[in-house]
Amino acid sequence: MIDWHTLSPQEIERRAQSISPGEWAVDMQRPIATLLGSCVAVCLYDPAVGVGGMNHFMLPNMRKREGGIDVDSLLSGDYAMEVLLNGIIARGGARHRLKAKAFGGGTIISGIAASGIGKRNADFTCEWLAREGIELLASDFLGACSRKVLFVPATGDAYCRRMTTTMASAQEVAKAELAYAEALKRPPPKSRVELF
Template sequence: MNNWDAMSAQEIERMARNIAPGGWSVERHKPLATLLGSCVAVCMFDDIAHIGGMNHFMLPSMSRSQGANDADIDNLLSGDYAMEVLLNALLAQGAARHRVKAKAFGAGTILTGSASSGIGVRNAEFAREWLQREHIPLIASDFLGPWSRKVLFVPETGDAYCRRMATTQATAQGIAREEAAYAQSLQRKPPKSNIELF
């Protein structure tokens, strides 16, 4: 067991596993980190079992030929998947459902006048609503505003560190590119299988 209290945020960041957009991880001893723009990261943990995890999701604006309703369903499913997979992985590794708590961050508007400004608001609302529906207390959050955020999470203790960063144009464009690539990956159809059943 590490003495996390004695470590600085910089030391924790050096040890952390990075969670990219669309990713998630459950850990006991390794800290987790992510960089957020309009995306949201939710940290869920059981501080008695000393286990926790983090996801990083975006509810993308998807244009599909099937119509707006299908796009809205896809939007919800991407967020639902990120939350469900994280909670189920925690429970599978020994967390107790009634002890799980959450901390959530992100949903910033880093590019003014961009389509991402509405996504951040929807992300924050979605995260709050999902946790409330699942009866998981949201004990800390930092949402919205004109910042990107660096989030560090220590699963073993449930401690989270959030640094708001004044976003330069270069940083904003980098985060926006990463989030756009994630959004496009959600729109791609899975490759056709060449497996024949007999």
């Protein structure tokens, strides 16, 4: 059994699994890491059983495309929060014991700043947690920075490193977020089903 409190954040990061926009992970042992710009990551955990997880979402709510087809639901906070919650409960966590820590909503690209998406993501997170009765123990939202977040589900410890936005770091975060957003604009592949 690893004593996570004796490890440096650098060692925790080395052992962590990374998640990207639209992804989530639940674990009892392995740390989880992500890099945020305007997106938000929520760390939920049950301290009684040492299970927790993290998600990484780009927009607060699902939108509909023309014809009523959902835009990729993993992109949205409402879906990302539900799958994270259900994943923790499936691993033995109890809703009434859950605690949260949340990060992100930064403004690193001027075009994203104009849309206010970072603030909308942060507001959605606080509203969702309050509605579900889950205590938000710590948060770091907004500002002109990107963030590297590490979460240790076994202990509930979260580490957030604010990174001054340089052209290189902004491009790295923006590239991941914009690539994901562009992928959602493409129509889903037409499936062909033949009955025999």
